[in-house]
Amino acid sequence: MKSPLSFKQLRKQQLHSWINHNTEFECESLDIVSGDAGFRRYYRFVQGGKSIIAVDAPPKSEDTSQYIAVGQSYREKGLKVPEIYAYDLEQGFYLQQDFGNRLFSECLTVDSCDELYPKALANIPVIQNCLSTAKGPLPAHDEAFIDRELGLFNDWLLDKYLQFSVTETEAKMLAKVFGDVKKVCLMQPSVGMHRDYHSRNLMLLEDDEIGVIDFQDAVVGPITYDAVSLLRDSYQDWPKVKVQQWLKNWHAEYYSQYPWAEFKMWFDCAGMQRQIKIAGIFARLCIRDNKPSFLADIPHTLNYLIDVASQYPDYLEFACFVRERVLPNVLQNLKLKKHEA
Structure with missing residues (x-):
């Protein structure tokens, strides 16, 4: 009998499924990039040679709509912020441009x-x-x-x-x-x-x-x-x-x-x-x-x-x-x- 999935494992599974069934992207596997001081978790996958960041932002603790809105305002002012490719506010998932690894x-x-x-x-x-x-x-x-x-x-x-x-x-x-x-x-x-x-x-x-x-x-x-x-x-x-x-x-x-x-x-x-x-x-x-x-x-x-x-x-x-x-x-x-x- 399999052990039940943890919350993080379940969210990752749901994120993976959302990408493949509800966006134009296809994802074979999600590789963890990082978590942060909040509750977001960042993953990376590659499609057609293009690297994409998939984000799990649980809606009970993270406001994805605000992130998208602030990003649009910053972009309009000329700041370099990640482009958003797809999102689901209800589930707290989004895909964004990969800025690479050069922190x-x-x-x-x-x-x-x-x-x-x-x-x-x-x-x-x-x-x-x-x-x-x-x-x-x-x-x-x-x-x-x-x-x-x-x-x-x-x-x-x-x-x-x-x-x-x-x-x-x-x-x-x-x-x-x-x-x-x-x-x-x-x-x-x-x-x-x-x-x-x-x-x-x-x-x-x-x-x-x-x-x-x-x-x-x-x-x-x-x-x-x-x-x-x-x-x-x-x-x-x-x-x-x-x-x-x-x-x-x-x-x-x-x-x-x-x-x-x-x-x-x-x-x-x-x-x-x-x-x-x-x-x-x-x-x-x-x-x-x-x-x-x-x-x-x-x-x-x-x-x-x-x-x-x-x-x-x-x-x-x-x-x-x-x-x-x-x-x-x-x-x-x-x-x-x-x-x-």
Whole structure:
């Protein structure tokens, strides 16, 4: 008697059947390319010498219609995004152009970074002009949105993962810091925002143009946010002097109407907001979604927080809290997990 198929196996089987019976394509087998931090799974198949990406995006957790709509808006603005060949919104399946295997993150070297980062940054002003799709305006990265994201830090990292309670003084400090960071994010000009514009969501195409993927969560929010996603990437680490020079050059080319000191402060606070959120998300990915590999990225994210918060008097107490209370506990947990393995 055969064992019942797992959810992923069943979805793959259904995707395979959909391709062969409901599209113009024929597929002999689906080869896994990757999963991601969400619930999408990517497969590759070849027909007539042409490689195609088949995507399983379970409709209970993924909005394929939004992905298609944002992609169309981006394409109309001139961004390189995958072409959609076929889709089924009810089942959460779609076929798209294969951008190949040259991830931006894997092409970054000491020799290439000074060419690649400015090229990727140059896409952001184009993204910022995309404020709506055929479905309507993009969601706003507003006060309630930011509160939900900041809340991930306390709920998932501190409470559920580290399982320690903050003191009343610490709770007040966190509330004040989160409120101040949110205020700076909200005071920035609002623009179209990819929201996850980092090295693993960019591809290098054959002509070395930047291909953009994973944009279904696009919103309208702070002008510096996507630059933070790229330059303070949780999966990359470059010398601070180099990162600041890339940011300065980008500011001078596109945003010189804003004083540099103010722009830098906007960038730093958007970075804190993002990294506070991401530390919570990495913990949630482990606990809720059974993806423990993301835990190893939490220390890097916390070190960003410590470094940036230490530059501002109002955030020194927070920097100390993360450095002395949070980071050691995260490292200890990782050490124990490694020992158990």
